[in-house]
Amino acid sequence: MSDAVSPLASPFPALPAIAGVTLRLARAGYKDWGRCDLTYVELAEGTAVAGVFTRNVCCSSEVDLGREGVALGKARALVVNAGNSNAFTGYRGREAVEQIMAQVAGHLGCAPDEVFVSSTGVIGVPLPKDKARAGVSAALTAAPCTWEEAARTIGTTDTFPKGAMAQAVVDGRTVTLAAIIKGSGMIAPDMATMLGYIFTDAAVEPAFLQELLSAANATSFSCITVDSDTSTSDTMLAFATGKAGNAPLRDFDSPGADAFAAALEDVCRQLAHLVVKDGEGAQKFIRIDVTGAVSDDSARRIGLAVANSPLVKTAIAGEDANWGRVVMAVGKAGEPADRDRLSIGFGGVWCAQQGLPLADYDEAPVAAHLKGLEVSVEIDIGLGEGRATVWTCDLTHGYISINADYRS
Amino acid sequence: MSDAVSPLASPFPALPAIAGVTLRLARAGYKDWGRCDLTYVELAEGTAVAGVFTRNVCCSSEVDLGREGVALGKARALVVNAGNSNAFTGYRGREAVEQIMAQVAGHLGCAPDEVFVSSTGVIGVPLPKDKARAGVSAALTAAPCTWEEAARTIGTTDTFPKGAMAQAVVDGRTVTLAAIIKGSGMIAPDMATMLGYIFTDAAVEPAFLQELLSAANATSFSCITVDSDTSTSDTMLAFATGKAGNAPLRDFDSPGADAFAAALEDVCRQLAHLVVKDGEGAQKFIRIDVTGAVSDDSARRIGLAVANSPLVKTAIAGEDANWGRVVMAVGKAGEPADRDRLSIGFGGVWCAQQGLPLADYDEAPVAAHLKGLEVSVEIDIGLGEGRATVWTCDLTHGYISINADYRS
Numbered sequence: 001m002s003d004a005v006s007p008l009a010s011p012f013p014a015l016p017a018i019a020g021v022t023l024r025l026a027r028a029g030y031k032d033w034g035r036c037d038l039t040y041v042e043l044a045e046g047t048a049v050a051g052v053f054t055r056n057v058c059c060s061s062e063v064d065l066g067r068e069g070v071a072l073g074k075a076r077a078l079v080v081n082a083g084n085s086n087a088f089t090g091y092r093g094r095e096a097v098e099q100i101m102a103q104v105a106g107h108l109g110c111a112p113d114e115v116f117v118s119s120t121g122v123i124g125v126p127l128p129k130d131k132a133r134a135g136v137s138a139a140l141t142a143a144p145c146t147w148e149e150a151a152r153t154i155g156t157t158d159t160f161p162k163g164a165m166a167q168a169v170v171d172g173r174t175v176t177l178a179a180i181i182k183g184s185g186m187i188a189p190d191m192a193t194m195l196g197y198i199f200t201d202a203a204v205e206p207a208f209l210q211e212l213l214s215a216a217n218a219t220s221f222s223c224i225t226v227d228s229d230t231s232t233s234d235t236m237l238a239f240a241t242g243k244a245g246n247a248p249l250r251d252f253d254s255p256g257a258d259a260f261a262a263a264l265e266d267v268c269r270q271l272a273h274l275v276v277k278d279g280e281g282a283q284k285f286i287r288i289d290v291t292g293a294v295s296d297d298s299a300r301r302i303g304l305a306v307a308n309s310p311l312v313k314t315a316i317a318g319e320d321a322n323w324g325r326v327v328m329a330v331g332k333a334g335e336p337a338d339r340d341r342l343s344i345g346f347g348g349v350w351c352a353q354q355g356l357p358l359a360d361y362d363e364a365p366v367a368a369h370l371k372g373l374e375v376s377v378e379i380d381i382g383l384g385e386g387r388a389t390v391w392t393c394d395l396t397h398g399y400i401s402i403n404a405d406y407r408s
Numbered sequence: 409m410s411d412a413v414s415p416l417a418s419p420f421p422a423l424p425a426i427a428g429v430t431l432r433l434a435r436a437g438y439k440d441w442g443r444c445d446l447t448y449v450e451l452a453e454g455t456a457v458a459g460v461f462t463r464n465v466c467c468s469s470e471v472d473l474g475r476e477g478v479a480l481g482k483a484r485a486l487v488v489n490a491g492n493s494n495a496f497t498g499y500r501g502r503e504a505v506e507q508i509m510a511q512v513a514g515h516l517g518c519a520p521d522e523v524f525v526s527s528t529g530v531i532g533v534p535l536p537k538d539k540a541r542a543g544v545s546a547a548l549t550a551a552p553c554t555w556e557e558a559a560r561t562i563g564t565t566d567t568f569p570k571g572a573m574a575q576a577v578v579d580g581r582t583v584t585l586a587a588i589i590k591g592s593g594m595i596a597p598d599m600a601t602m603l604g605y606i607f608t609d610a611a612v613e614p615a616f617l618q619e620l621l622s623a624a625n626a627t628s629f630s631c632i633t634v635d636s637d638t639s640t641s642d643t644m645l646a647f648a649t650g651k652a653g654n655a656p657l658r659d660f661d662s663p664g665a666d667a668f669a670a671a672l673e674d675v676c677r678q679l680a681h682l683v684v685k686d687g688e689g690a691q692k693f694i695r696i697d698v699t700g701a702v703s704d705d706s707a708r709r710i711g712l713a714v715a716n717s718p719l720v721k722t723a724i725a726g727e728d729a730n731w732g733r734v735v736m737a738v739g740k741a742g743e744p745a746d747r748d749r750l751s752i753g754f755g756g757v758w759c760a761q762q763g764l765p766l767a768d769y770d771e772a773p774v775a776a777h778l779k780g781l782e783v784s785v786e787i788d789i790g791l792g793e794g795r796a797t798v799w800t801c802d803l804t805h806g807y808i809s810i811n812a813d814y815r816s
Contacts, residue, residue: 216786
């Protein structure tokens with residue numbers, strides 16, 4: 001955890017215990033720091049798992065092995081290493097992950113592919129096997145810890161611990177989802193990584209859990225960006241212990257499936273927003289609503305082009321209602337758009353409509369809106385019914401300081 | 409022109425006169441500044457023209473009308489307005505451009521579509537017709553000026569004037585190319601724009617000139633990036649007056665066509681490099697060589713993904729040999745790559761090969777290389793024969809200061 005907390009930080013929420021989930025910590029000492037850096041989560045027998053992972057083709061062995069485990073759908077444990085991403089380390093990195101999986105499987109009496117491992121931190125350095133073995137050994141017998149302690153321990157240069165929860169009534173039972181996530185500060189020569197974990201006591205079949213997680217991902221994590229750089233380690237896993245005792249959710253015809261899906265989407269969106277609010281150097285949280293595109297996917301691509309534009313992000317950092325830069329970013333997105341049908345607004349006030357600056361445009365309310373911590377941008381393409389919402393943060397001197405003002 | 413000159417600036421070269429080309433300046437007063445801001449270039453009868461333009465779908469009327477003129481292939485004049493880009497101004501902006509074209513055509517006795525107009529500066533404000541009319545009127549009768557004066561006048565927040573030349577022997581005659589370009593400083597709430605003009609006394613058929621310009625563009629302007637934001641006004645025009653007296657170049661079978669093509673490509677690359685060297689906040693000029701990709705186009709996309717990565721650009725700004733960030737950027741490019749075949753180097757020294765950090769990697773020469781003003785990054789994908797070179801600059805506090813530390 002960094003010393004300077006993001007101005008967009010929120011207090012860690014009160015997360016309830018999830019039956020079948022036990023959190024433990026240890027000091028593996030992956031870096032020369034006086035803090036826990038290994039998180040171990042033990043999961044009850046029968047826990048279902050689903051996951052979504054980075055699409056970066058240079059992904060870590062943790063991601064490769066995690067994909068294989070998710071395909072089987074069963075989980076008994078999760079290990080998260082902080083301080084070393086173990087990415088781009090070849091066969092030596094893979095061996096370290098396999099060692100952790102075997103060690104935990106031996107302790108629990110389960111199959112190694114029911115043990116999930118994530119790592120975050122410096123890349124190009126194989127995870128040291130001796131430190132991993134001692135750390136796992138200590139964690140297996142450590143006293144249980146809180147959600148907030150675990151959220152801090154999976155973090156690297158995050159400036160605040162991040163968690164979220166939601167509940168739903170399924171089959172007459174109240175089921176609970178609790179989740180933690182890390183990302184995306186970076187002051188060491190690392191790659192930004194986002195690691196997130198959702199735990200629920202609901203009973204959900206693995207295939208349906210995967211379907212719901214993929215759908216929730218599409219409107220949450222796939223709609224945020226801090227700096228357009230895609231990590232090699234991004235991982236989001238959902239674990240369902242089944243301890244709530246509901247009849248297992250198999251598809252949308254199962255009673256309560258809609259409620260559970262909504263709760264899962266709610267948690268994913270909360271987590272996604274927290275990551276943006278801890279974006280490197282972030283001073284403002286930006287919501288971009290795109291309407292009138294030819295499809296929802298086209299709207300999302302336009303939104304991300306705007307959210308990734310350095311000129312839009314710096315303008316908002318400067319509290320400048322520079323709608324011309326938004327026009328530019330829409331135009332470069334590579335999606336259908338018509339200059340003469342385009343409308344742009346900030347904070348609900350249109351600056352330009354149908355391709356022309358508004359004759360009676362009053363900048364005062366827009367300028368006031370831009371001074372706030374949360375800024376919204378409205379873009380109407382004027383061509384169809386497609387819509388999407390994308391979230392990002394501004395681009396400030398803080399981003400440069402974090403990423404350039406040091407040597408490795 | 410800005411007061412603080414880029415550390416990567418070079419002196420304006422000695423550009424010779426081009427027969428059939430006369431440069432003149434005027435003060436239209438598009439902004440409240442005490443400098444010339446309208447450049448008028450008169451071209452001899454029979455001048456051929458070719459052009460490449462922004463692919464931003466929200467382009468200006470100047471770009472729309474310029475495309476139409478290039479399709480006809482003939483040019484008699486060029487007018488460049490600085491201080492107002494006239495983009496996103498609807499029918500009023502288009503009328504202003506058509507007025508300039510008609511005014512110059514009336515003076516020269518040519519067709520309006522032989523008059524090319526470019527504008528650069530603030531967007532969303534229609535170019536004022538009265539200022540444009542008075543400015544053009546003054547320019548038509550002004551005394552001729554130098555290349556350097558014209559290069560300064562087309563600039564907006566550029567920190568130094570930019571020009572280039574090359575010669576070739578065609579059909580027994582020495583032909584000369586002289587060119588000026590502006591881009592890409594920005595301290596007003598504008599969109600970055602790149603405007604460039606190449607003039608030659610060679611005789612070249614318009615269709616072949618277009619073929620050569622498009623080919624040269626593909627390995628020069630299409631291979632540079634400052635911040636990934638594509639302007640609405642980018643324009644590159646080539647004018648051939650034919651005054652050198654060579655037999656007109658029609659295709660690659662014409663004597664001297666290869667030599668002329670090489671000279672044109674040389675000028676385009678010089679201009680492209682000058683734009684990068686005046687990139688906003690640039691402190692280092694970065695060359696990225698990609699080899700071993702599945703195709704040249706794939707190599708170029710990978711190179712641009714690296715060149716547009718904020719994490720790579722800030723690492724180089726910090727003189728940090730962070731090859732892990734290069735791995736990340738290669739992986740996110742969306743092009744074929746294999747983590748375990750990838751090699752990364754700086755300044756000709758490999759840091760990682762075949763997906764593994766080098767065991768005997770010596771960082772000292774790499775660290776020394778990164779302290780220089782010019783940095784090279786080598787990336788071998790290890791899959792095929794595709795190769796490309798891309799150029800960019802680093803991302804520094806200067807970029808943030810230029811684009812965020814002010815209000816419009």
